[in-house]
Structure formats: structure tokens, C-alpha cells
Amino acid sequence: MPDPKTPSEPTPPNDFERESEQQDIGLLREFAMFLRENKKWWLIPLIGSLLLVGLLSIMASSGAAPFIYTLF
Numbered sequence: 001m002p003d004p005k006t007p008s009e010p011t012p013p014n015d016f017e018r019e020s021e022q023q024d025i026g027l028l029r030e031f032a033m034f035l036r037e038n039k040k041w042w043l044i045p046l047i048g049s050l051l052l053v054g055l056l057s058i059m060a061s062s063g064a065a066p067f068i069y070t071l072f
Helices: 015-021 027-038 043-060 065-069
Strands: none
Touching: 043 065
């Protein structure tokens, strides 16, 4: 009868352990993989327009404001 305190042979890593040992791929690459695998291409214009509005609001409070206002 084996002693319960002695460790037995190491168990092979499961899927979760294998995934945790892999290198991080980054946020943008992971988002691109999500779009490709789930066919969510309609998110690209939505995210792009939100980024554009955010960029405009940041630049409107900077020294570039007079140049932005002349565009509109």
C-alpha cells in the first residue's frame, strides 16, 4: 500500500495549465483574432469612430483646437 504522504508520479498538465504557460499575445492581436474567428467585422467601423471621437475630444482641449475648429 503506497504512503499517502509521498507524491506519486507527476500528472500531465491539463489544458488550463498549458494555456497559462504560453506567452501573452497582446490586446490588439487578441482583438483581431476575436474579430476573425467570430466574424464580427461590423465592430471595426464602430470602434474606429469611437476612437476618432475620443481623439477629437482630446485634441479640442489642447493647443490644436483652433485648427480643429476651422475644419468644421
